[in-house]
Structure formats: structure tokens, C-alpha cells
Amino acid sequence: MATERTHSGPYKRAVRIYSRYERFWHWSQALLIAILAFSGFGLHGTHSLMSFETAVGVHTIAAIxxxxxxxxxxxxxxxxxQWRQYLPQRAGxxxxxxxxxxxxxxGSPHPYHKTLRRKQNALQSLAYLTFMVIIGPALWSTGIVYLAYPLWSDLVTGQWFFVLVVFVHTAAAFLMVTFVVIHVYMTTTGKTLTHYIKTMITGYETVELSEIEEKYLEETQPDMIR
Ligand code: HEM
Incomplete structure (x- = not known):
């Protein structure tokens, strides 16, 4: 639907900012992390809602x-x-x-307004970057070493390396759970409690577009704009 533009400044339109693949990986990652946290803390002994063997099996498959x-x-x-969305920025x-x-x-207004080129505010980029370059790699690297235990257990004298791997993996798991709790809280701070969650389901969000961006989208990708 074309909209009459009455001024030449930024214009707000509902734009599909999250593609189908982006929404797919976001929700499947969320589900897998929930399964990994539940089974991981099960085999760690934090809860006994799953047998040790089941927890190990579920954890290994979900991790792969x-x-x-x-x-x-x-x-x-x-x-x-899209990797550019995560580049850290100080402005704002x-x-x-x-x-x-x-x-x-x-009740102050949110200081950040989403644009097509920058979907995340500076704090979000920093949090996601920490997730992707510290928490995620700490988990998968130690997790793979942990999985390969039978291959290296004879090469290392004593238990120190095993203890180190388990310590880093568990510490990163706690950081992951902390990240998820803060992330879920943040998703409730939009216009309504579920506003951001709906955006990640439908893909559409109201963003500021320049006149050129609006015309470009209307002509080249009309389904991206409502
Ligand atoms: C991403 C790839 C991951 C891999 C490859 C991986 C792999 C593993 C392996 C092989 C174990 C040991 C299982 C056994 O005892 O046989 C383990 C334990 C564990 N994992 Fe993961 N994991 C991953 C992600 C996660 C995530 C996302 C979490 C939680 C948010 C998590 C939490 C835990 C916990 C708490 C333990 C128990 C540590 C212990 O006390 O021994 N893992 N993981």
C-alpha cells in the first residue's frame, strides 16, 4: 500500500526486518538452548527430572x-x-x-529508533556480540572437547584438563542462562509486553525509512513493506 508522503524527513512504515530464515534460526536456536540447559543441568545434578543416560543422549543430539x-x-x-548489524557502536x-x-x-520514550540498516540499538549489538564471540564459542569449543574425551583422556596426565573443560563449560552455561533471562525480560519492554515477540514471529516492525529507501523497497521488494 503506497502512502502519501507529506514531508521529506524519515517516514515510519511497517517493514519486514526479519527474514524467514532469520526467524527460523532465532526460534530453533531458542528451543535448542532450552533443551541443552535443561538436559545439561540435569546431568550436572541440579535437578533429577531426567535420568543421567537420557540427559547425556538428549544433550549430545541437541548440541550437534x-x-x-x-x-x-x-x-x-x-x-x-547481516553480520554488519552486530558491529559495536558507541553512538547512543x-x-x-x-x-x-x-x-x-x-515512562521516558526509548532513545533508539530502528532503521532498516540498523535493527539493533548499541546495547543490543554489544549483548549479541558477547553471545556470539564469547558465550557461544566457549560452549561449543569445550563441549566438543568434552565429547571427544575418550580420544584424549590417555594423553593427559591427571584430571586437571578435564576439570578445566567442565568448569569452563558449566560457567559458560550459567552465563548463557543469565543472557536468556535478561534477553527475555528485554523482549517485554516494547510498546506492549508481547510487541517484540510478535515482531520476531511475523518479521514486521515499524521503522524509519528515508524517502529513497521507501521508494526502493516499494519498487523492488513490495512484499517487504506494509
Ligand atoms: C553448543 C554445543 C554444546 C556441546 C557440544 C555440549 C556438550 C556437552 C557434553 C559432551 C557434556 C558432557 C556430557 C557427559 O557427561 O557425557 C556437556 C555437559 C553439560 N552441558 Fe553442554 N554442550 C553444548 C552446549 C550447552 C549449552 C547451550 C548449555 C546450557 C545453556 C550446556 C550446559 C551443560 C551443562 C550444565 C553440563 C554439565 C557439566 C557437568 O557438570 O559435567 N551445554 N555438554
Whole structure:
């Protein structure tokens, strides 16, 4: 649907900012991380809702599926250029931190406005970058070493290496759970409690478009704009 433009400044339109693949990997990653946390803390002994053998089997299969998903998704990020969304930026970082520290409690407006080129605010980019370059790699690297235990157990004298691997894996698992809790809380701070969740389901969000971006999308990808 074309909209009459009454001024030449940024214009707000509902744009599909999350493609089908992006939504697919987001929700399947969320499901796999939930399964891994549940089975991992089951075999760690935090709960006894699953037998040890079942927990090991479920954890191993889910871990392999998640690693395959991460490989495809890394490839997708580089082929689509979407990796640029995660580049850290200082501009606006402290405004966003101030907003979440106290502005949000006083009803201040969110200082960040999504654009097509930058879907995330500076704090979000920093959090996702930490997830992708620290927490994720710490889990899959130690997890793979843990899986390969029978291959290296005879080569290392004593238990120190095994203890180190388990320690780093468990510490990263706690960081992952912390990340998920904060992330889920953040998803409830939109216009309504479920606004951001709906965006990740439908893909559509209201963003500011320049006149050129609006015309370009209307002509080349009309299904991306509502
Ligand atoms: C991404 C790839 C991952 C791989 C390859 C992996 C692999 C493994 C392996 C092989 C074990 C030991 C199983 C056994 O005792 O036989 C393990 C344990 C564990 N994993 Fe993972 N895992 C991954 C991700 C995760 C995630 C995302 C979490 C939680 C958010 C997690 C939490 C745990 C916990 C808490 C343990 C128990 C540590 C212990 O006390 O021994 N893992 N993992």
C-alpha cells in the first residue's frame, strides 16, 4: 500500500526486518538452548527430572543440531551482509543504558529508533556480540572437547584438563542462562509486553525509512513493506 508522503524527513512504515530464515534460526536456536540447559543441568545434578543416560543422549543430539545450525547461520550472516548489524557502536550506547537503568521506570520514550540498516540499538549489538564471540564459542569449543574425551583422556596426565573443560563449560552455561533471562525480560519492554515477540514471529516492525529507501523497497521488494 503506497502512502502519501507529506514531508521529506524519515517516514515510519511497517517493514519486514526479519527474514524467514532469520526467524527460523532465532526460534530453533531458542528451543535448542532450552533443551541443552535443561538436559545439561540435569546431568550436572541440579535437578533429577531426567535420568543421567537420557540427559547425556538428549544433550549430545541437541548440541550437534545447534552446532550445525550455527554453521549455517554464520554462513548466512556473511553471505547476506547481516553480520554488519552486530558491529559495536558507541553512538547512543549510554542513552540506551540510561533508559534501561531509570528512564524506563519514569515512562521516558526509548532513545533508539530502528532503521532498516540498523535493527539493533548499541546495547543490543554489544549483548549479541558477547553471545556470539564469547558465550557461544566457549560452549561449543569445550563441549566438543568434552565429547571427544575418550580420544584424549590417555594423553593427559591427571584430571586437571578435564576439570578445566567442565568448569569452563558449566560457567559458560550459567552465563548463557543469565543472557536468556535478561534477553527475555528485554523482549517485554516494547510498546506492549508481547510487541517484540510478535515482531520476531511475523518479521514486521515499524521503522524509519528515508524517502529513497521507501521508494526502493516499494519498487523492488513490495512484499517487504506494509
Ligand atoms: C553448543 C554445543 C554444546 C556441546 C557440544 C555440549 C556438550 C556437552 C557434553 C559432551 C557434556 C558432557 C556430557 C557427559 O557427561 O557425557 C556437556 C555437559 C553439560 N552441558 Fe553442554 N554442550 C553444548 C552446549 C550447552 C549449552 C547451550 C548449555 C546450557 C545453556 C550446556 C550446559 C551443560 C551443562 C550444565 C553440563 C554439565 C557439566 C557437568 O557438570 O559435567 N551445554 N555438554
Amino acid at each position: 543440531v545447534l552446532i550445525v545450525l550455527w554453521i549455517f547461520t554464520t554462513f548466512w550472516h556473511f553471505t547476506t551482509g 550506547l549510554f542513552d540506551v543504558i540510561r533508559f534501561y537503568a531509570y528512564g524506563i521506570l519514569m
